[in-house]
Amino acid sequence: MRFIRRGISAIMMACVLGGLAGCLTIRPSVQAEICKMVEDALTVDPDTLHRNADRGGGHAQMSYSLVLRYGLNGAVVDKALADNYREQATTARGANTTAVAGSDHLRFVNVPAYTVTGAQAEIAEECAALLASPPESAKLSTKLRQGVCGGVDNYRHLSELWVKATS
Numbered sequence: 001m002r003f004i005r006r007g008i009s010a011i012m013m014a015c016v017l018g019g020l021a022g023c024l025t026i027r028p029s030v031q032a033e034i035c036k037m038v039e040d041a042l043t044v045d046p047d048t049l050h051r052n053a054d055r056g057g058g059h060a061q062m063s064y065s066l067v068l069r070y071g072l073n074g075a076v077v078d079k080a081l082a083d084n085y086r087e088q089a090t091t092a093r094g095a096n097t098t099a100v101a102g103s104d105h106l107r108f109v110n111v112p113a114y115t116v117t118g119a120q121a122e123i124a125e126e127c128a129a130l131l132a133s134p135p136e137s138a139k140l141s142t143k144l145r146q147g148v149c150g151g152v153d154n155y156r157h158l159s160e161l162w163v164k165a166t167s
Helices: 002-018 028-034 036-043 046-054 058-070 079-089 118-132 140-145 152-166
Strands: 095-101 106-112
Touching: 028 036, 028 118, 028 152, 036 058, 036 118, 036 152, 046 058, 046 079, 058 079, 058 118, 079 118, 118 140, 118 152
Parallel strands: none
Antiparallel strands: 095 106
């Protein structure tokens, strides 16, 4: 299962980096799971996220990046520092050895291991950007149909948290 998940992450990464919008549809349930990083940015104390991010927690680094980008829960907006934490979050953390079957042999390759892939970071950032946009935005219904933020119900939940975190 780990190999399959990494393979899907690699495909998602290729879609995001290649600018091939819509080349892979990610189920809303998967997007909702990824958006737990957004929920943490909205609900966890920024100082706690900062400490956990500095300890090397990839999810905390991504959540703290969102806190800094949008000034959530009283944090000061610092886009350069937000970019730095996002980069840390999406940096490979070692490698896993995976067996690849050839026609007459078995080959072992090292596959980078990520806590947060670039594609997952893009999904979290797209959700945060949607939450930050006006609720009457023309793109809202389209994005929610695509599963952004994990769909309508999860978006509603996150938007309530967004209001609290930005007021």
